[in-house]
Amino acid sequence: MSLAINFFEKYLPTIIVQTFKFGKFSYIGKKFFISYFEVPKSWFRHFYICATLYSMIMMYLVINKYILNKPVPEIFSYIFDIVTTPNRTPTISATTAVLALVLLCLQIWRRLYETVYVSVFSDTKINIIHYFVGILHYIGALTAIVVEAQGFADLSLKYKKTFSITDIGLRQIMGVVIFFWAWYNQYKTAVILANLRKDNNGNVVSYNYKLPVGYLFDTLSSPHMFCEMLIYLALNLILWGHTIWPYIFLWVFCNQCETALLNHWWYKSTFKVYPKKRKAYLPFIL
Template structure:
């Protein structure tokens, strides 16, 4: 069955990219993550592959060569995945650059700053919106056919919207000059 293994490949790329960003791009402050939020993330990332593998061993009608199994959903889902991944990487780079000295390229401070430009003109947390689109791409590749994957996607939507709302509220409270028309996660809406 091509679909589950293609989704696992996409998730592996996502995990590798996020690891690489954490090691080579992000500049973390001294803030700490909520333990429940951390453990939830570990749980989701740990169980995601297992839930997809259950699809791979389930009886399926797909037969023939891989080329015969590739559908429009695979292509559209992978395209969405690539665009959302690239955009998320760009927003993480923008956030990291806020802590760099423009002349030396070295870390100048670990303070929080107001991000500007591109998607940050419209929302406080475009990287969270991209995360939603990344998980949407997994479901799209699967034609929204996996109940477990759909629940994971729903969890990601709720989790990212709540986190974006909390961050947006913090930005508005912390920075008096924060753009008033900027939304939390969905441009022009929320």
């Protein structure tokens, strides 16, 4: 769909383009009934409210299983079997599951803080489809980590049944380092973007779009999207061998790439003087 929008937009039905594009690069022209199914962009924070509540449930399950050594409640086993089929074998250890889940929870909780206390949203809209996909993404990602973990799938002699810090290897350590670099820098870029609409006292004075400069913005138009991709790449390293997670990483990579490209092209068409060396998504490459 991204390729179709990028190269064949003028040949596509308006309703498809209108559904796909949102925010500052939303479709301009005669709009169809789908306009009635748009919600404020500020509702992005609902993604993280729902994800935070669900992440607490998942954290309870792994603590209950790996720390307190209690069985998985039957209702959750039943739900997991429906979602992913009962024919599952463990692909990650208890330690890997706990590590990945904690990191993803840290990402979700920080993003909730950002969307509530840092970000300044414009009055643009997003399609209701984007809204529900955003909510389902985090629920799916959190569930994916748990359902292939030792004890939540069939038991395997390959993995230990409990959490042990000694099970953390070099690949996991590399993943953690990449994660926290991206985690911290994504927050910094969010602050820079928010400050474009605030005065020195932190009061919101404008909702207009301005050109961000400095820090990672000297290299990329959307460093926050690059950092999002790195966060999921880091989790992919930690969850190496996981069946579902590579697809989640691919989804995030493509989704963030397309949004970054649209963002980059919008910046270049809006601001006549734009840094020529600045890339859209991948430093020095794309």
